[in-house]
Amino acid sequence: MLKYTIRRLLLLIPTMFFVAVIVFFLAHAAPGSPFDAKALGDRSLPLATIERLERLYGVNKPVTEQFVLYLSNVARFEFGNSFQSGRAVTDVIGDGFPVSAQLGVQALLVALALALPLGVVSALKQNTMIDYGSLFFATIGTTIPSFVIGIFAIYLFGVTFHVFPFVGWSTPMHWVLPTVILALGPMAFLTRITRASMLEAIRQDYVRTARAKGLREQVVIVTHVMKNAMIPIATIVGPATAGLITGSIIIEGLFSIPGIGRLFLQSILRRDYPLIMATYLLYALLISLANLTVDLVYGMLDPRIKMAK
Amino acid sequence: MATITTTPGKTAADRASELNVLVRKQRSLWQDAWYRLIRNKAAVVGMIVVVLFMLVAITIPFLTQAGLFKDPLLQDTPNQLMEPFWTNSKYKNINYPLGSDQLGRDILSRLLWSTQISMLVGFVPVSIIFLMGVTIGLVAGYYGGWVDNILMRITDVIYAFPDLLFLFIIMATLRNTAIGDIQGGLLLIFVAIAIVNWVGLARLVRGQVLSLKEREFVEAARAIGAPARRIMARHVFPNLLAPVIVSVAFGIPNAMLAEAVLSFYGIGIKPPTPSWGVMINEGFTVFSTTAWPVLMPAMLISIVMLAFTFLGDGLRDALDPRMKL
Numbered sequence: 001m002l003k004y005t006i007r008r009l010l011l012l013i014p015t016m017f018f019v020a021v022i023v024f025f026l027a028h029a030a031p032g033s034p035f036d037a038k039a040l041g042d043r044s045l046p047l048a049t050i051e052r053l054e055r056l057y058g059v060n061k062p063v064t065e066q067f068v069l070y071l072s073n074v075a076r077f078e079f080g081n082s083f084q085s086g087r088a089v090t091d092v093i094g095d096g097f098p099v100s101a102q103l104g105v106q107a108l109l110v111a112l113a114l115a116l117p118l119g120v121v122s123a124l125k126q127n128t129m130i131d132y133g134s135l136f137f138a139t140i141g142t143t144i145p146s147f148v149i150g151i152f153a154i155y156l157f158g159v160t161f162h163v164f165p166f167v168g169w170s171t172p173m174h175w176v177l178p179t180v181i182l183a184l185g186p187m188a189f190l191t192r193i194t195r196a197s198m199l200e201a202i203r204q205d206y207v208r209t210a211r212a213k214g215l216r217e218q219v220v221i222v223t224h225v226m227k228n229a230m231i232p233i234a235t236i237v238g239p240a241t242a243g244l245i246t247g248s249i250i251i252e253g254l255f256s257i258p259g260i261g262r263l264f265l266q267s268i269l270r271r272d273y274p275l276i277m278a279t280y281l282l283y284a285l286l287i288s289l290a291n292l293t294v295d296l297v298y299g300m301l302d303p304r305i306k307m308a309k
Numbered sequence: 310m311a312t313i314t315t316t317p318g319k320t321a322a323d324r325a326s327e328l329n330v331l332v333r334k335q336r337s338l339w340q341d342a343w344y345r346l347i348r349n350k351a352a353v354v355g356m357i358v359v360v361l362f363m364l365v366a367i368t369i370p371f372l373t374q375a376g377l378f379k380d381p382l383l384q385d386t387p388n389q390l391m392e393p394f395w396t397n398s399k400y401k402n403i404n405y406p407l408g409s410d411q412l413g414r415d416i417l418s419r420l421l422w423s424t425q426i427s428m429l430v431g432f433v434p435v436s437i438i439f440l441m442g443v444t445i446g447l448v449a450g451y452y453g454g455w456v457d458n459i460l461m462r463i464t465d466v467i468y469a470f471p472d473l474l475f476l477f478i479i480m481a482t483l484r485n486t487a488i489g490d491i492q493g494g495l496l497l498i499f500v501a502i503a504i505v506n507w508v509g510l511a512r513l514v515r516g517q518v519l520s521l522k523e524r525e526f527v528e529a530a531r532a533i534g535a536p537a538r539r540i541m542a543r544h545v546f547p548n549l550l551a552p553v554i555v556s557v558a559f560g561i562p563n564a565m566l567a568e569a570v571l572s573f574y575g576i577g578i579k580p581p582t583p584s585w586g587v588m589i590n591e592g593f594t595v596f597s598t599t600a601w602p603v604l605m606p607a608m609l610i611s612i613v614m615l616a617f618t619f620l621g622d623g624l625r626d627a628l629d630p631r632m633k634l
């Protein structure tokens with residue numbers, strides 16, 4: 001187990017390296033300069049200033065040379081300064097990260113808190129109105145993209161009824177809409193998985209045995225069915241995390257939330273190379289770690305799975 | 310068709326049952342799947358909606374030319390921000406049944422034209438993905454070796470990127486190059502979506518091949534000396550088609566959605582070409598005045614996404630009754 005974990009952690013290094021290669025060279029492949037009018041929006045700078053800025057940030061050098069320089073800086077945990085604000089990238093991300101993390105964790109908690117009971121109940125009451133209701137909800141939630149639901153929600157709760165504010169992240173009232181909308185997708189998906197894996201577990205022989213030896217229904221459901229049904233559920237927390245990350249970019253853009261997702265969008269549009277690199281590396285690291293965690297948890301929950309390979 | 314003869318000298322009932330056996334048509338597995346699909350009401354509704362949108366996408370240029378719909382780019386400033394015909398607003402004009410946007414362009418016509426873009430973005434990249442994914446997956450799974458190794462390493466890296474992040478960087482940097490200008494950015498979107506998504510399908514195919522090639526019928530084919538190419542084409546490929554079709558059916562709406570998201574953030578289709586994302590993006594500039602320019606494309610996206618999901622779910626149930634979620 002420990003050996004496996006170390007192996008997987010070491011494999012992170014080449015993965016992150018290739019992520020860095022792809023993003024760095026793709027980002028630098030764009031024509032023009034990060035300081036010309038297209039990248040900066042409306043401001044256009046005199047040519048001499050652009051050249052001075054390019055020299056200052058070293059973007060006039062050959063791309064390979066820049067990349068080697070960047071890698072050696074990253075090895076010393078220096079991620080450079082943002083082209084837009086001139087602040088250290090680590091500071092900029094440090095400002096945005098708590099907001100995004102809060103949004104993501106809130107959404108994950110909401111999703112789990114609602115999806116698990118909903119899935120369990122709909123499996124126990126299969127083919128009743130409750131079941132159909134939750135299946136209907138799950139289909140809508142997995143099918144209609146969060147940014148479309150977000151638009152409807154803004155229109156309904158923000159513009160028409162003025163229940164919730166929908167610009168920014170300043171008060172807890174601002175948290176409601178983005179959190180719920182970000183949670184909807186994973187919640188619907190989790191509900192489906194929970195229901196399916198409960199139904200699968202209910203039909204197992206050991207459940208019949210448990211009933212046959214006269215255990216109370218509650219005990220059968222909780223200790224025999226639910227315990228085994230949780231295994232497949234645990235495995236999708238990894239993809240769900242990846243989904244939350246992409247989802248948060250869209251939601252942060254839609255609701256103007258000052259998190260990493262919005263930084264990411266801005267950095268891409270403004271060609272802020274140090275910020276682009278840092279956000280991509282951060283996202284790739286988070287997703288890889290989430291996948292690793294899931295694999296480890298999976299191995300612990302289900303002893304039949306060997307940590308080979 | 311051969312004539313049906315029955316054994317003479319038997320009772321009428323026996324002859325009838327004999328006839329019955331002979332007359333019943335044989336059904337292939339695919340026909341079976343088709344019957345299962347059309348018995349699924351939701352899938353049929355989904356299929357009808359999808360076909361309808363495909364028809365719209367194909368015929369809209371002719372319908373516009375014939376004068377049935379307005380030019381989607383035609384600006385009519387006096388008639389800007391008209392509301393749909395069923396609202397009580399006094400700002401409405403029967404010539405603009407679903408209203409008009411901030412430049413006085415007809416929303417109905419723009420929606421129909423955006424269907425064309427979406428169908429292209431849905432089907433073209435998915436065809437590329439299908440060809441690449443199946444070929445590479447087959448080779449990697451059947452022969453193993455360096456192709457397999459490279460595929461698995463690429464997968465490791467791609468899996469560390471969520472799809473959308475990869476799309477963002479490709480689109481953001483290449484959209485201002487020559488390739489990004491072709492067809493208002495459409496070609497670049499095709500390529501980008503294909504590059505990002507072929508790996509998933511290749512992996513799926515590879516997994517299927519790995520399990521199929523251990524099966525008895527493949528072993529039997531090898532035993533009678535069938536060449537690898539024939540085994541792959543005649544024995545392995547038809548058997549892995551079912552999960553591939555399901556994956557492709559879900560890939561189409563995902564590609565459409567990706568285009569909408571990219572265009573919404575201004576790095577997809579270039580305005581003024583109407584697409585879902587472009588319309589929502591432009592609509593948000595007047596959102597506080599009227600929400601219809603945003604709500605209309607949002608509703609259309611919902612309908613199309615639901616249709617494809619129903620169809621995809623139906624296909625999955627029909628093609629492999631064991632594969633249940």
